[in-house]
Amino acid sequence: MSHSYVVTGGGRGIGRAVVERLRGDANHVVVIERDPSALAWTHARPRVIAVVGDAADEAVTEQAADLAQAAGTLAGWVNNAAVFSPASLDLPSAREVLDLIASNLGPAVVGCMTAIRRFLDAGTGGAIVNVSSHQAQRPVRGSLPYATAKAATEGLTRSLAVDYGAHGIRVNAVALGSIATERYEAFLRRQEPAAVTRIEQEMSLLHPVGRVGRPEEVAATIAYLLSDGASFISGATIPLDGGRSVLGRDPEEA
Structure with missing residues (x-):
């Protein structure tokens, strides 16, 4: 029987690239996506199964797990679903901040719990990859909920790796730098040419490799961690950021 995988937030961008990579020649991939319009492409992809819903809803993740296990041996789970909502403590209430944190942390927790239960019940072991961000360690202004959730996701990754490693379950995370997704490209298209040039120059300075990443590069690393x-x-957070997290931009540089 072939392997199967679940990818949350798999309708667009990085998630879609991960789905395409994992599907390969024989595997089945279940995609969880809130936006039905982002799943139209799946109809033309053999062995890709779409589930519309919130990745933080256990009923949705259980449905996805059922479909994955019906298609093959569930071998891996990728928690990619995320939302970036700018906020700081001087604007919303504490409750709103907590809700924004939960909107990013919740899908990772629910996805991990669902995957681990299924791996344990099947006795097969398995692997999980949580998608984090360089902002877990170096947040930008206004990213408080997102950066907090990603830092917690990395802690979750380490804790689960410790708790379930003896059961053949590996849990890792990838901490992304800037990636040229559809959202990033659309942002550039809205700018004036001079602004695009400035942004691209700044991005090349932020990433020592001289450019932003590509979704297929993220997908390749995630596929390796699941293999x-x-x-x-296990228990690792891999910087997938073109060196951004180790760059020390300093006046002495000049």
Whole structure:
């Protein structure tokens, strides 16, 4: 029987690239996506199964797990669903801040719990990859809910790796730098040419490799972490940021 995977937030951008990579020649991939319009492409992809719903809803993740296990041996789960909502403590109430944190942390927690229950019940082990961000360590202004949720996601990753490693379950995270998704490209298209040039120059300075990342580069790393080739990697957060997290921009540089 072939392997199957679940990818949350898999309708667009990085999530879609991960789905395409994992599907390969024989695997089945279940995609969880809130926006039905983002799933139209799945109809033309054999072995891709779409589930419309909120990845923080256990009923939705359980449905996805059922479909994945009906299609093959559930081998991996990718928690990619996320929302970026700018906020700081001087604007909304504390309750609103907590809700914004939960909107990003919730899908990771629910996805991990669902996957681990299924791995344990099947006795097969499995792998989970949580998608984090460089902002978990170096937040930008206004990113308080997002950066807090991503930092918690990395803590969740380490804790689950410790708790369930003896059961053959590996849990890792990837901390992304800037990636050229559809959202990023659409943002550039809304700018004046001079602004686009300035933004691209700034991005090249932020990332030592001289550019932003590509969704397929993220997908390749996630696919590796889910594979048997990464069988001794667990509890790790892999910087997938072109060196952004280790760059020290300083006046001495000049």
